[in-house]
Amino acid sequence: MADDGMLLNFELGDGPLTSQVKFKGGRWRDRVKAQRSAKQQHNGPSSTPPTRDPTRPAKRPRTDDGDSHRYTKIPRTGDEAPKAPSHAMKTGQISSSLFTSNPTAVTDFDQPTVEEAEPAKPSNAPLSEEAENFQALGLSRRVAQHLATKLEMKAPTAIQKNTVPQLIKEDSDAFLQAETGSGKTLAYLLPIVHRIMALSLNEDGTPKDTKVHRNSGLFAIILAPTRELCKQIAVVLEKVLRCAPWLVCTTVIGGESKKSEKARIRKGVNILIATPGRLADHLDNTKVLNVGTVRWLVLDEGDRMMEMGFEDDIRTIVGKIRADKLLKENPDGVVLDGVLPSRRVTVLCSATMKMNVQKLGEISLEDAIHITASKSEMDKDAEGSTEAAFAAPSQLKQACIVVPAKLRLVTLIALLKSTFARKGSVMKAIIFISCADSVDFHYELLKDTKTPERPEKPTEESTKQQRNPHTDTTVAPAAYVTSPANPTVILHKLHGSLAQPVRSATLNAFSTCKDPAVLITTDISSRGLDVPAVDLVIEYDPAFAVPDHVHRIGRTARAGRPGKAVLFLLPGCEEGYTTILPAATPIAPQLYESTLQKGLASTVNLPTTTTSTAAPETTETKQTWTSRAEALQLHLEQRLLATPGFVPEDMEEAPKPKDKNKGKWSKQQQQSKGKPKTEPVNPLLNAGRQAFRSHIRAYATHVREERVYFDITQLHLGHMAKAFALREPPGGIGGGVARRAHKPSGSAGEKKGKTSGGGGGGKRDDDDGDGVGQVDEEAAKRMRMKMKMMMNAASEFNIG
Numbered sequence: 001m002a003d004d005g006m007l008l009n010f011e012l013g014d015g016p017l018t019s020q021v022k023f024k025g026g027r028w029r030d031r032v033k034a035q036r037s038a039k040q041q042h043n044g045p046s047s048t049p050p051t052r053d054p055t056r057p058a059k060r061p062r063t064d065d066g067d068s069h070r071y072t073k074i075p076r077t078g079d080e081a082p083k084a085p086s087h088a089m090k091t092g093q094i095s096s097s098l099f100t101s102n103p104t105a106v107t108d109f110d111q112p113t114v115e116e117a118e119p120a121k122p123s124n125a126p127l128s129e130e131a132e133n134f135q136a137l138g139l140s141r142r143v144a145q146h147l148a149t150k151l152e153m154k155a156p157t158a159i160q161k162n163t164v165p166q167l168i169k170e171d172s173d174a175f176l177q178a179e180t181g182s183g184k185t186l187a188y189l190l191p192i193v194h195r196i197m198a199l200s201l202n203e204d205g206t207p208k209d210t211k212v213h214r215n216s217g218l219f220a221i222i223l224a225p226t227r228e229l230c231k232q233i234a235v236v237l238e239k240v241l242r243c244a245p246w247l248v249c250t251t252v253i254g255g256e257s258k259k260s261e262k263a264r265i266r267k268g269v270n271i272l273i274a275t276p277g278r279l280a281d282h283l284d285n286t287k288v289l290n291v292g293t294v295r296w297l298v299l300d301e302g303d304r305m306m307e308m309g310f311e312d313d314i315r316t317i318v319g320k321i322r323a324d325k326l327l328k329e330n331p332d333g334v335v336l337d338g339v340l341p342s343r344r345v346t347v348l349c350s351a352t353m354k355m356n357v358q359k360l361g362e363i364s365l366e367d368a369i370h371i372t373a374s375k376s377e378m379d380k381d382a383e384g385s386t387e388a389a390f391a392a393p394s395q396l397k398q399a400c401i402v403v404p405a406k407l408r409l410v411t412l413i414a415l416l417k418s419t420f421a422r423k424g425s426v427m428k429a430i431i432f433i434s435c436a437d438s439v440d441f442h443y444e445l446l447k448d449t450k451t452p453e454r455p456e457k458p459t460e461e462s463t464k465q466q467r468n469p470h471t472d473t474t475v476a477p478a479a480y481v482t483s484p485a486n487p488t489v490i491l492h493k494l495h496g497s498l499a500q501p502v503r504s505a506t507l508n509a510f511s512t513c514k515d516p517a518v519l520i521t522t523d524i525s526s527r528g529l530d531v532p533a534v535d536l537v538i539e540y541d542p543a544f545a546v547p548d549h550v551h552r553i554g555r556t557a558r559a560g561r562p563g564k565a566v567l568f569l570l571p572g573c574e575e576g577y578t579t580i581l582p583a584a585t586p587i588a589p590q591l592y593e594s595t596l597q598k599g600l601a602s603t604v605n606l607p608t609t610t611t612s613t614a615a616p617e618t619t620e621t622k623q624t625w626t627s628r629a630e631a632l633q634l635h636l637e638q639r640l641l642a643t644p645g646f647v648p649e650d651m652e653e654a655p656k657p658k659d660k661n662k663g664k665w666s667k668q669q670q671q672s673k674g675k676p677k678t679e680p681v682n683p684l685l686n687a688g689r690q691a692f693r694s695h696i697r698a699y700a701t702h703v704r705e706e707r708v709y710f711d712i713t714q715l716h717l718g719h720m721a722k723a724f725a726l727r728e729p730p731g732g733i734g735g736g737v738a739r740r741a742h743k744p745s746g747s748a749g750e751k752k753g754k755t756s757g758g759g760g761g762g763k764r765d766d767d768d769g770d771g772v773g774q775v776d777e778e779a780a781k782r783m784r785m786k787m788k789m790m791m792n793a794a795s796e797f798n799i800g
């Protein structure tokens with residue numbers, strides 16, 4: 001792991017930087033670029049950023065010459081400081097230059113990105129009303145009218161068009177695979193509701209003699225991996241059931257006492273939405289939960305449930321339901337067969353295809369039909385349909401920005417600033433970060449430290465959100481990224497380490513926020529979450545596996561709406577990652593220079609805090625985006641260094657001694673080794689250090705197949721520290737990170753509870769290779785064959 005960060009800490013002078021740096025080592029090309037970059041700063045901003053050719057494909061990472069092609073190295077002799085010019089800041093602070101010694105992209109982009117003139121036709125949008133309507137799919141007029149008038153859904157999406165008639169007419173199992181945001185939830189809910197309603201309504205909508213009510217039996221169980229998703233499904237179902245108010249749904253998802261869940265079940269429920277663990281518990285312990293009438297079992301986000309370690313729970317649930325004799329009529333004597341399916345139907349839903357979906361299919365499906373947006377016959381042309389389902393929505397514009405590590409933080413701020421520069425252009429943005437510690441840190445760093453003076457009156461909604469005690473530490477006005485057009489931008493954070501009420505309240509605050517809003521989050525928000533008006537997804541840290549990337553960017557461009565996703569990559573081997581990403585349209589390169597120039601075109605509103613001696617702005621620094629970037633970075637670093645608080649003894653780890661694989665620790669780190677553990681340290685500095693450590697550990701958890709692009713030995717710790725506003729990398733990262741054994745996230749047998757991204761790794765492979773438990777072995781074999789066929793079609797993305 002390259003670690004010469006300390007050698008790059010140059011001082012800044014009062015005036016603009018001079019180009020006196022003598023660059024040594026590395027390739028001549030890198031040295032020339034670094035010299036040019038330094039000169040550029042000396043001469044002020046260039047009106048146009050450097051140009052590259054976006055049409056040229058990204059080069060594969062070079063692995064034969066170590067990291068010499070990636071970084072301009074300044075050779076060190078022992079612990080000697082670099083021979084670099086020093087410039088003392090007025091404040092006496094020391095900071096390195098952001099724009100020197102950066103590795104250059106191996107991809108040559110000679111032209112800045114040109115936005116596509118013609119947006120692609122949306123691939124997950126509702127079909128045209130003239131061509132399709134819900135009634136024509138076999139739904140009753142009552143349901144179709146309710147959808148059109150109350151939910152403003154006049155036409156089905158493609159997956160709904162293919163699924164609804166199938167599940168209304170046929171009683172076979174189904175595997176639903178369609179793009180993110182294509183309406184899979186309603187695709188399975190509508191036929192279930194339609195058929196349960198048919199127990200009490202004739203085809204013309206007149207009531208039957210038979211009365212069905214909440215105590216008539218539990219007819220459907222829907223399983224989803226997280227409480228948030230269960231609640232989201234329940235909200236959609238409740239809206240649909242307003243046209244059949246005699247039917248009742250409820251959730252059993254934990255987060256409240258089992259007693260109150262039992263009480264709701266006892267009162268009677270027709271459709272139950274549950275997390276697998278909680279349902280398995282109730283099946284064991286809640287006598288009133290009778291599954292004899294259950295005709296549908298839906299497994300939503302099936303691959304995620306497997307990843308979270310719910311395999312055993314699902315086996316138990318499937319086994320228990322199948323073991324219970326199917327009742328032909330309910331206890332009131334209502335005949336169920338004929339109206340409801342005459343067998344138990346399992347529906348498995350997934351947007352992406354992974355090995356664990358195959359296993360889940362074996363556990364739960366029998367002779368399932370594969371339904372995609374383009375066709376409803378699994379056996380025909382499976383290859384094409386699977387690949388289509390795997391891609392991101394076609395209208396989703398994907399961009400990738402190759403940013404040197406030192407410039408990541410200021411580029412993120414610049415991107416957000418330009419995003420919110422115009423009123424109404426972007427209302428909601430999600431930033432995906434690898435681990436919870438890093439989410440916490442970035443939230444603390446980017447939030448306004450005190451209530452800002454708002455030129456405009458805050459909206460009623462935002463005022464209400466501030467008052468919610470559950471969101472006190474997760475929702476706050478943002479600093480840095482506001483603009484005259486958007487003086488209020490609300491920052492939110494969400495990860496799996498937060499308490500459930502806080503998670504729910506934060507998500508609700510983000511969904512309902514009327515002001516422009518940013519959600520900083522881990523992969524906990526990558527699946528199934530349907531937040532209206534998300535216009536932009538920023539993958540500040542790339543996903544741990546390609547399917548996760550598809551889910552993350554799928555939080556935007558839903559149901560035919562436009563959306564944009566920006567992926568941050570480091571120069572070097574990470575650039576090759578774009579070649580394995582499924583994209584309906586080419587991933588457009590976006591130059592970080594352009595982003596900085598655009599975002600920092602005007603002065604960044606640096607909040608004056610008691611902890612910061614904000615970077616002085618000279619006449620010249622006001623004029624250049626490079627100087628603004630430097631000033632912003634300096635300001636952030638100063639915030640971490642000022643106003644110390646006391647570090648609890650257990651929070652600050654002593655730096656590890658020299659590790660033969662990692663090179664020497666810097667002089668400063670060695671010095672800090674002997675310091676007392678109660679040395680006063682700013683809590684923000686602590687958070688930055690912790691975030692840095694967790695980030696590096698999380699980096700090592702990319703799936704094995706993708707580690708050629710995310711090679712931890714290529715990470716430059718000194719440069720990466722800058723991305724956390726740190727002057728140097730902290731200790732306590734651990735020497736074994738790079739060599740830790742990792743299981744792909746798609747592998748079976750991972751344990752539940754690791755929902756906040758790969759932070760810290762720790763995923764265990766404890767697959768015991770059992771057969772299929774209580775599931776019919778023959779049926780499992782047949783399903784295995786079919787799923788394998790589909791998996792082969794998606795082999796490009798197979799994991800493990």
Ligand SMILES: Nc1ncnc2c1ncn2[C@@H]1O[C@H](COP(=O)(O)OP(=O)(O)OP(=O)(O)O)[C@@H](O)[C@H]1O
Nearest residue numbers: 126153156157180181182183184185351528530559
């Ligand atoms: N027929 C329709 N017309 C208009 N909007 C629709 C229609 N069907 C679904 N939607 C909307 O599309 C959005 C996405 O639906 P849904 O959450 O079911 O997608 P999904 O396919 O499950 O996505 P993911 O794979 O990301 O979970 C929702 O906001 C939903 O209200």
